[in-house]
Amino acid sequence: MSQLCLLFDCDGTLVDSEPLLAEVMADTLTRAGLPFAAREYMERFRGVRFMNIVAELERRHGALTDAVRDAAEIEMRRTLAERMLRELQPIPNVRDTLETLGAYPRCVASNGPEHKIRTALDSTGLRPFFDDRLFSGYTLNSWKPDPWLFLHAARTMGFAPEHCVVIDDAAVGVAAGLKAGMRVVHINRFPDAETTPSGAICMTDMSQLPGIVAQLDQLEAIAR
Incomplete structure (x- = not known):
């Protein structure tokens, strides 16, 4: 596992x-x-x-x-x-990416209300990839860039922060993940206008994520 x-x-x-x-x-x-x-x-x-x-x-x-x-x-x-x-449409290549990463525990941690998260996942058919592993800033009364949303999600999922990978497109999410002491992958969909913050890994398309996670998993194995 x-x-x-x-x-x-x-x-x-x-x-x-x-x-x-x-x-x-x-x-x-x-x-x-x-x-x-x-x-x-x-x-x-x-x-x-x-x-x-x-x-x-x-x-x-x-x-x-x-x-x-x-x-x-x-x-x-x-x-x-x-x-x-x-x-509403899913992000390009996200379904194939989630299927490829099926062996990895995963959850959603969003600043949005939980009913909005559920509507988004249900309307795009992505809900089965996450079931009820959904964490909302409104439920916790804590929003990114505060790291507590990610820290609570990690603890609930049974993982220490250093064994978590945050995937987020927004500056507030990248900042929260870095503050939480997690690996952070920034999906930079606007590379001509945005710069990926120092400490985060940049990708421009969701199809790149399985390769990045595989590399991080190898580093994790070496560290063990």
């Missing part, structure tokens, strides 16, 4: 939900009185907790009332769930 456990982010790593989220968030927040462009989400806020984005926009444009803020979040999540069910 492998001595490595794989901790996958969800949005932008397993499923291509971020363009949908960017469009829905831009529309909802702008109508609520916080001007926001989909491009800004993709360039600056991928993987960031929704309320942290709202707080930043409120600093720029003025605070919303609690009622307007709450209504905007409810509307955003409702619209996003509807569009995910109709339009």
Whole structure:
């Protein structure tokens, strides 16, 4: 049995939900009185907790009332769930990659709410690869870049941090994995615009992951 456990982010790593989220968030927040462009989400806020984005926009444009803020979040999540069910696609090559890595224990650790994680995996047919091994920042009240989400997932899965591999596309997830003392693979889908942080392994396509994990497994075996 492998001595490595794989901790996958969800949005932008397993499923291509971020363009949908960017469009829905831009529309909802702008109508609520916080001007926001989909491009800004993709360039600056991928993987960031929704309320942290709202707080930043409120600093720029003025605070919303609690009622307007709450209504905007409810509307955003409702619209996003509807569009995910109709339009969401898995990240290219992710299904073949998960099948190839079938011998490795794995889970999902995401900043999103658990119902959003479930909707994403169910609508793309990826849920059987993870079953109920799903960890949400909202459930734990702890969000990346804080490392606690990954540390809790690792402990629940029965692995020490040094025996875990984080796979994440967002800067906040890469930072959380490195802070947790885990190996981190950054799926850099925008290599012309993003730089993989020092300490993380860069890949540009999910099909590269089995080879990277195999190399890390060999290093693990040598260390033992």
